[in-house]
């Protein structure tokens with residue numbers, strides 16, 4: 494029995510998207526990015542379904558430790574590295590790979606005696622994002638320091654991150670690429686490409702890809718759908734109709750009375766709210782899908798409930814399923830646009846109160 498609300502996760506779609514990435518970049522290896530609870534999809538289930546990845550990446554130590562404790566054997570890269578000696582020790586104990594982006598992290602290496610050295614480490618280079626990383630001019634020196642440190646075994650790769658990869662043909666992408674390629678002519682691996690770059694900027698593929706969003710079947714581009722890109726949406730967020738009211742012209746719906754009926758209206762109540770991560774920014778502008786019809790959200794989003802306009806679905810009854818996003822009619826990209834945000838945020842926000850249900854193919 495399904496208990497609503499539920500995020501229904503199609504692991505076959507996830508695997509399709511990974512295979513599609515491999516076809517797009519057959520000469521590169523894939524670091525699947527599963528930070529932030531795998532973009533809300535559930536870290537461990539996603540990691541297991543993405544077993545064919547060459548490595549995983551998460552943002553933080555706690556996320557990496559969770560994967561190791563669950564028995565995941567892949568390489569795991571901590572994209573933010575660590576900030577204390579204790580964290581460095583734990584990262585080494587858990588066989589987690591680090592991104593080094595700041596001098597303070599190099600100093601930690603010098604202060605710590607690691608029993609098990611780190612491997613598969615990366616040097617983050619600042620090429621235009623101005624968030625994390627060493628300057629291009631310091632790269633050779635820091636690379637040498639890392640590779641001669643007894644705390645690290647094996648080669649250290651070069652990593653950087655695009656600030657504008659979703660803007661296809663933006664000259665800043667080529668500038669960032671040129672910057673990292675200028676660093677070294679020897680055999681250091683390079684990892685640049687996030688989803689948008691994988692899809693639109695083949696020069697950026699290099700040795701290691703870092704897809705996140707596209708694994709989950711979501712388009713990074715404003716003017717292209719997932720289907721245009723041969724991606725299959727992984728998450729469908731669903732709940733249920735719990736009440737139906739007839740309201741009269743002039744009556745108001747929800748907190749603050751932000752929506753007023755201009756004629757007699759059939760109003761449905763759905764069990765989902767901002768307490769489930771359904772964005773309050775969808776107040777009065779959201780749409781949901783019920784019985785094959787797209788209908789409007791009326792008034793403000795409450796913590797546990799929303800109200801919807803049932804004019805277009807007059808035969809709807811209590812217990813009917815309501816899709817908040819993720820079917821053919823209503824993509825998470827569209828809902829993000831209505832909420833004036835990005836699909837990343839909507840998916841990450843789906844709270845722990847929402848059950849995750851896993852299946853392969855149609856549920």
Ligand SMILES: *Cc1c(COP(=O)(O)O)cnc(C)c1O
Nearest residue numbers: 526572654687688703704705706
């Ligand atoms: C989150 C993240 C990614 C994945 O980006 P997508 O746009 O989701 O593909 C790649 N690299 C880094 C450093 C990240 O933080």
